[in-house]
Amino acid sequence: MQTNIINGKEIANQLLTTAAEKMAAAGKPVGLAVVIVGENAASQVYVRNKVNACAKTGISSTRYDLPETLSEAELLAQIHALNADDSVHGILVQLPLPKHIDAEKVLETIAVEKDVDGFHTTHMGRLVADLPSLRPCTPAGCMLLLQSTGVNLAGANAVVVGRSHIVGKPMAIMLINAGATVTVCNSKTKDLAAVCRNADVLVAAVGRANFITKDMIKPGAIVIDVGINRLEDGSITGDVDFAGAQGIAGAITPVPGGVGPMTIAMLVHNTLSAADIVLT
Numbered sequence: 001m002q003t004n005i006i007n008g009k010e011i012a013n014q015l016l017t018t019a020a021e022k023m024a025a026a027g028k029p030v031g032l033a034v035v036i037v038g039e040n041a042a043s044q045v046y047v048r049n050k051v052n053a054c055a056k057t058g059i060s061s062t063r064y065d066l067p068e069t070l071s072e073a074e075l076l077a078q079i080h081a082l083n084a085d086d087s088v089h090g091i092l093v094q095l096p097l098p099k100h101i102d103a104e105k106v107l108e109t110i111a112v113e114k115d116v117d118g119f120h121t122t123h124m125g126r127l128v129a130d131l132p133s134l135r136p137c138t139p140a141g142c143m144l145l146l147q148s149t150g151v152n153l154a155g156a157n158a159v160v161v162g163r164s165h166i167v168g169k170p171m172a173i174m175l176i177n178a179g180a181t182v183t184v185c186n187s188k189t190k191d192l193a194a195v196c197r198n199a200d201v202l203v204a205a206v207g208r209a210n211f212i213t214k215d216m217i218k219p220g221a222i223v224i225d226v227g228i229n230r231l232e233d234g235s236i237t238g239d240v241d242f243a244g245a246q247g248i249a250g251a252i253t254p255v256p257g258g259v260g261p262m263t264i265a266m267l268v269h270n271t272l273s274a275a276d277i278v279l280t
């Protein structure tokens with residue numbers, strides 16, 4: 001079987017081009033505040049990519065690089081100030097935060113209408129209820145990648161490996177809302193390989209290099225690899241054995257160039273939505 005490579009970079013670039021056109025047509029400034037606490041190397045890269053995408057689209061982003069030693073109260077005060085700033089339409093606090101800061105409390109402090117990550121419990125609740133909201137960027141991007149393959153999700157068996165607040169849980173809800181039969185697994189699931197082999201759509205979001213091996217993939221399945229793992233030689237790889245999946249999967253996202261660019265495109269999309277610029 002020929003395995004199609006899902007070109008996330010190209011799809012994301014199309015979304016960014018549309019976003020730039022809509023921004024220009026709206027003719028008003030849009031501001032995004034990006035808050036990063038500490039020196040986490042991966043976070044630095046993600047934030048740089050997000051800020052660059054905003055610049056290409058015409059969104060003015062402001063980076064707040066705050067020290068690792070920042071107290072929770074100081075971070076909350078910064079967020080309150082951004083909530084009150086009318087030039088800021090979107091606020092993003094890059095995760096993970098240092099351990100002494102309660103991430104849930106921080107995310108709940110972001111004004112709901114400015115929470116372009118869609119992590120606030122109001123957005124999560126509205127997602128569960130299938131009501132309009134700002135959707136978490138990575139799973140929303142994965143849904144667009146699935147759509148690009150033409151797969152009919154109604155009645156499809158979808159397996160999500162990973163149950164994080166950022167990806168696994170909202171991904172599962174989006175698939176449920178699309179009519180799929182959804183199983184949510186984690187690294188301790190019994191006979192994970194057998195569960196995965198039942199998947200018409202397999203989403204891997206565990207954060208472990210090559211965790212999904214070829215024996216776990218149903219012939220013809222669509223595989224979405226959310227993992228971004230840095231190997232010792234400095235290269236980046238996903239959660240799926242990409243080479244092993246060739247000839248088995250019907251379609252697969254590469255890493256890099258699959259889900260990653262879509263997360264950024266969806267952030268731009270959400271920021272424009274937060275500024276009342278409608279993209280679709």
Ligand code: GUN
Nearest residue numbers: 092093094095096117137
């Ligand atoms: N850390 C890893 N992914 C994300 C994301 O999508 N948003 C934020 N804020 N932090 C992250």
